[in-house]
Amino acid sequence: MLRTLLLTIACFVLTAELCAAQATPYTRLLPPTSRTALIVEQLDSHQREIDTGSQSFYPPASTMKLLTALAAKLELGDQFRFKTLLGRADHDLILHFSGDPQLTTDDLKQMFVALKQQGIKQIDGNLWLDNTLFSGYERAVGWPWDILGVCYSAPSSVIVLDENCVPGSIYTQKDGNTRVYIPEQYPIYVSTQAKTVSLQQQKQQLCDLELRSNHENSYRLSGCLVQRSSPLPLKFALQNPSLYATRIVYRILNQLGIKLSGDVIVGHPPKPLQQVLAYHESKPLVELLDTMLKESDNLIANNVTKTLGHQFFVQAGSFANGTEAIKQILYAKAGIDLKSAQLVDGSGLSRNNRMTANQMAAVLRYIWQNDTSLNLIALLPMAGQSGTLKYRKSMRSSVVKGHLTAKSGSLYGSYNMAGYGLDKTGQPQVLFVQFVTDYFPDDQEQTVQTPSQLEQFEEKLYRDIIQMSQQKQSYLSSIK
Numbered sequence: 001m002l003r004t005l006l007l008t009i010a011c012f013v014l015t016a017e018l019c020a021a022q023a024t025p026y027t028r029l030l031p032p033t034s035r036t037a038l039i040v041e042q043l044d045s046h047q048r049e050i051d052t053g054s055q056s057f058y059p060p061a062s063t064m065k066l067l068t069a070l071a072a073k074l075e076l077g078d079q080f081r082f083k084t085l086l087g088r089a090d091h092d093l094i095l096h097f098s099g100d101p102q103l104t105t106d107d108l109k110q111m112f113v114a115l116k117q118q119g120i121k122q123i124d125g126n127l128w129l130d131n132t133l134f135s136g137y138e139r140a141v142g143w144p145w146d147i148l149g150v151c152y153s154a155p156s157s158v159i160v161l162d163e164n165c166v167p168g169s170i171y172t173q174k175d176g177n178t179r180v181y182i183p184e185q186y187p188i189y190v191s192t193q194a195k196t197v198s199l200q201q202q203k204q205q206l207c208d209l210e211l212r213s214n215h216e217n218s219y220r221l222s223g224c225l226v227q228r229s230s231p232l233p234l235k236f237a238l239q240n241p242s243l244y245a246t247r248i249v250y251r252i253l254n255q256l257g258i259k260l261s262g263d264v265i266v267g268h269p270p271k272p273l274q275q276v277l278a279y280h281e282s283k284p285l286v287e288l289l290d291t292m293l294k295e296s297d298n299l300i301a302n303n304v305t306k307t308l309g310h311q312f313f314v315q316a317g318s319f320a321n322g323t324e325a326i327k328q329i330l331y332a333k334a335g336i337d338l339k340s341a342q343l344v345d346g347s348g349l350s351r352n353n354r355m356t357a358n359q360m361a362a363v364l365r366y367i368w369q370n371d372t373s374l375n376l377i378a379l380l381p382m383a384g385q386s387g388t389l390k391y392r393k394s395m396r397s398s399v400v401k402g403h404l405t406a407k408s409g410s411l412y413g414s415y416n417m418a419g420y421g422l423d424k425t426g427q428p429q430v431l432f433v434q435f436v437t438d439y440f441p442d443d444q445e446q447t448v449q450t451p452s453q454l455e456q457f458e459e460k461l462y463r464d465i466i467q468m469s470q471q472k473q474s475y476l477s478s479i480k
Contacts (some may be wrong), residue, residue, distance in 0.1 A: 015095030021053040028096040029457040030439060035115055036308045037357035037435040039094040040465060043368055043420075043428060049468060052474045054361070057342070057354040058435035061409030062296045063418040064365055067338070069289045070328040072304050075376055082282040082307070083223040086111045091125030092262070095249070096273060099158045099283045099317070105185070107253050108161065114278035116256055127253075127272030128269040129245055134306050135157035138241070142350030144412075149219065151235040153349060156302035156319070159245045159266070162186075163299055164238040167250035169231035171210075171464055172196040172222060178225055180234075187247035188236065192221040199226050206316075213239045219227040239439035258380060290379045293407060300349035305346025319345055334366045348409055357433040357458045360418050364431040368420065377428060379421055380405045383462070393451070394458035406432075413439050421462075421469030429469035434461065 017155075023038045028258065037053030082100035086093065095111075096102075135472035138155035147153045154164035166398070168182040168190060175345050181422020194209055201207075207224035217240050225232065238244050246264050253260055282288065285304075292300040304317070310317030311327035323343035331334040341355040344349065344420045367376050381387030384401030388408050395401060403427075407430065414437040451459070 007443045018267070018285065022050045026050075026457055026461045027052070027237060029452055029460065030058050031437065031441050034439045035437050037433065038461075039357045039361045039431070039433040040468065041361060041365075041431050042468070043365070043431055048245045053435070054357040055387055057356060058416070059351060059411055059414050060348050060360065060435070061353075061354055061411045061414050061416050061431075062298075062348040063352055063360060063409040063416045064343070064346065064417060065296065065301050065406050065409075066328055066360070066367070067303050067330065067343075068308075068346040069293060069376060070334065070363060070367060071308055071381070072285060072289065075308055075329050076285055076304075077390045078284060078286040078378075080285040080345050082303075084108075084111070084280045084441040085273060085276050086115060086278040087276040088128075089128075089274050090112070091268055092128055092269065092271070093123050093125070093277075094128045094130050094269045096130040096133075097159045097245075099156075099160060099307055101160055101288070101297070101303045102279070102289050102336050103160050103164055103280065106250050108248065109255075111278040111280055112252050112256055112258065116258060118277060120277070121258055121353045123258065123260045124261070127249065127260055127264045129159060129242065129249070129264065130269055130273075131158045131242060131266055132268050133316060134318065135312060135316035140302070140319045140345035140352075141413070142344050142352030148239070149237055149285070151237045152298050154237040154299050155241055156299060156306060156345075157241040158317075159241050160299070161241065161245050161248055161305070164241050164244075165234045166238065168234045168236060170194070171231045172225055172226065172228045177226060177306055178221070180221060181231070186249070187209075187244060188217040188219065188238070190219040190221070190236065194221045195227050196227050197224045200469060201269070202226050213364045214384075215240050216242075217244055226460075236299055241340075256297055269326055273417065286375075286379075289376075292383050293379045295390050296408070300348050301347035302345055302349075308346075323348060330363070336362045336366060342434075348411075351411060356433050360433045360435075361431060364420070364433070368431065370454060377420065380407055392458075394455050394462060397459070397463075400459070400466060401463045404462055413437055414480050415439055417458075421465040423470050430465055432461075432465050434458075 027036045029399040037058055038050050039049050039054050040050040059173045082098045084098055084100055085096040087396035129379045154163055165188040166188050169176055170180045172178055176196050178192045180190050182190050202224050209225050210223040213219045219236055250262050288300050291297050305322035306317035308325040309321030313321045327338045340361055343348040344352040371377050381389040383389050383395035384405040389395050403422050406417050409416040421430035423429045
């Protein structure tokens with residue numbers, strides 16, 4: 001009886017062709033030009049309900065963070081912390097940065113306060129900002145040039161302050177101009193030549209707000225902005241974190257009355273750190289991963305990746321050795337073969353990342369099998385309740401809300417999801433991988449109030465995943 005019940009929604013022992021055919025009710029809701037890989041698999045039996053496109057390569061987007069989180073858990077451990085050190089080397093002072101993605105200006109200031117409390121009010125030599133723990137590019141290959149000024153693509157640098165991101169706002173004005181505001185504590189420069197227009201003018205002129213930036217942390221806004229009654233919040237990704245930190249350090253020294261005979265210099269100190277005078281530790285890794293997964297924080301993901309490269313290969317961390325470390329760690333410690341995957345960064349922001357749905361399913365299965373020790377599933381966003389899934393339209397219904405936990409990922413034309421369907425007690429019963437790429441609906445869709453094709457696809461898929469997750473439990477409960 002149980003078998004008959006489950007066969008109504010699954011393809012337990014059917015051929016691969018029939019399993020792939022099970023995806024048709026979902027994929028037909030998408031534009032015909034879209035490419036889709038779908039896996040839906042019962043966790044207790046390994047049997048695939050749906051399996052289509054699972055061996056083809058797709059950009060994982062931010063579902064890539066599942067790989068980064070798992071590798072970090074296995075290699076670094078929950079209590080790993082980034083440590084920023086301030087110490088002495090003869091007459092010089094050294095500020096040794098570790099890539100702490102959440103280090104703030106206030107954290108840095110407190111280290112210099114501790115220095116002054118030790119009676120140090122004069123630095124006779126130079127103050128070195130040691131940036132040697134990471135090497136190579138601060139932006140991965142495949143990051144588009146047109147998003148480098150916004151904070152979700154903040155550079156992955158070893159010197160990080162304030163998440164390498166500065167808040168601001170732009171105001172429209174009645175005279176057709178705009179003005180911009182940046183809080184004075186942030187040492188960047190922003191100007192605006194953008195014009196205030198009506199919505200009709202904006203459409204006629206095909207004119208959008210544009211941002212240009214340079215290595216001096218100077219930004220220029222241009223183009224058009226539709227008239228607003230309130231300011232438009234903005235966030236500017238630092239283009240030169242080292243210059244930003246240098247300016248901040250000079251400001252802190254001046255505020256605290258600490259005199260510097262030499263200069264603030266970024267680079268490799270001539271002598272190693274001899275005595276630590278003050279330090280700052282980040283939150284433990286498990287808390288950083290919670291933020292990384294729930295909020296899809298790219299900076300945490302990329303700096304954790306470079307740290308993995310540093311720790312695993314005992315050399316300066318980079319995107320290249322960090323992504324290779326992820327592959328080797330997952331193969332050696334979890335038996336997950338990612339040899340064929342093309343991994344370029346740890347966040348999924350690069351358009352050059354490629355992996356298969358089968359590889360992602362292997363990651364999900366390992367996490368579920370070992371979650372007693374990993375405790376990773378609890379860090380994932382919950383449908384309609386937390387993180388990036390809290391306001392997702394396809395997850396707002398009472399049927400889906402709270403019954404699915406997953407990591408989302410989106411890039412231009414790609415809309416992905418990887419996670420678990422939960423039973424009525426909140427336990428994972430089904431794993432699923434959704435890779436949708438080349439999704440370009442008709443422009444008409446944007447003007448219609450009905451759900452988009454993607455929303456219809458996701459709503460049907462997620463409802464059925466939850467039904468699969470809870471059907472077995474319902475039957476077992478009925479026979480008790």
